[in-house]
Amino acid sequence: MTIHRAVVARVQPLTGTMTRITFDGAGLATFTSTGIGDEYVRLFLPHGPDRGDVSLPETTDNGGWQTPEGRPVAPMRSYTIRAVRPEAGEIDIDFVLHDHGVASGWAAAARPGDVIGLSSPTGLYSPPADLSWQVLITDLTGLPAVTRLLEETSDQVTTRAVIEVPGPSSVQSLPDRPGIRTTWVHGGNGHGPSRLAELVSAAIPPGTDLTGGYVWVAGQTNSLRSVRRYLRKDLKLPVERFKVVGYWVPDAETWTERYEALPAAVRSELDSLWDEPDDEAEDLTIRYESRLSEFGL
Known part of the structure; x- marks a missing residue:
């Protein structure tokens, strides 16, 4: 693992609930994308009011990291990479904005010149070789990953995307081409009970022919427990046919x-x-x- 020093280059509000921050800087010169659409990095944020003072961790021999001796521990959160532009040396990360949380608070006040640290990326999306159709279901936190997955999925793959957002103002433009069907659902996201489990069972009911299929679900961690059990135990999906990823926990x-x-x-x-x-x-x-x-x- 490598920890890179990244600098805010631009801030672009997307909706009332999400903003895009573009990072660049010499520290990203050695950053290498996995090429996987849901790849994520660990962000190391400033520990105090100085937005340029970050205790960048040191990597360890076992692939982890440690805070340099005598330095404060940098708050750490994991985020999906929305886009990588190696030719420009830039990375985009979309942040959900809400009224609590160290990363959301940092992002809401972000401005060019702010500094963070970010790790080498890890990707989780891993469809089988015979992929012909997929279902992508998430709440607002997984919207950046779903958007990138839709952009990068072959036209030969049929995709159903179901996205739970707080309300109409959180809806964004998504790739629209033959073979993609997108449904927006309002609710959840800390504003009400998550419906992710219900959405999964509705999109993939018992008896579905799962040949050539892949299911990717992300969002509120606690609500995904029943999703994982449904896919694995009820539908008896082999592990290579699905991925369930918890992105956040209420009152973590x-x-x-x-x-x-x-x-x-x-x-x-x-x-x-x-x-x-x-x-x-x-x-x-x-x-x-x-x-x-x-x-x-």
């Missing part, structure tokens, strides 16, 4: 505090679930999430 700071308040034996049990031999990661995740739900998390 409170959730972390409640998790850390669990008895040590419970946390040890939860950690040990990942040590089951020969089990698929998705099945382990389902068991882990089921136990979290039992503890009210």
Whole structure:
């Protein structure tokens, strides 16, 4: 992993709930995109009022990072890359704007010259070789990834996109060509109960012929627990036929505090679930999430 120093070049409001920030700078000269439409990076933000003072982490031998000795820890959040223009040395990241959260607050006040750190990217979208159709379902946080996936998907692939946004003012223009069908749904996104599970079961009901298909779902993490179970256990999809990605947790700071308040034996049990031999990661995740739900998390 490499940590790059990036500088805000431009800020472009997209809607009342999302803004696009373009980054450039010499630190991005070695940035290499994965070429995967939902690739994401970890952003390291200023720790204080000086928007140019960022404690850029140092990479470690095991592929992680650490804060330099004597420096404050930089707040870190993960974000999808909306676009990469290597010829211009630029990266676009679209930020959801809301009334809480360190990254949203930073983005709302962003201006040219601000500095952040960002990591090498990781992509998750991985359709099977026989892909002929796909379903992409997300809330507002996954809209940048869905837009890029639509732009980069072959014309020979039929795509159904379903996007849950807070309201009409959050709708954006998406690629419109034969083979793409987009549905906008209003709700969720912290303003009401998420409907992602309902949208997935409606788009891919039991009995659907899944030959050549791929399902990609992203958004509010807690609401995706039932989605993962539905796709894996009810529809019995093989793991190469779907990807479920949690992007955000309501009141994340409170959730972390409640998790850390669990008895040590419970946390040890939860950690040990990942040590089951020969089990698929998705099945382990389902068991882990089921136990979290039992503890009210």
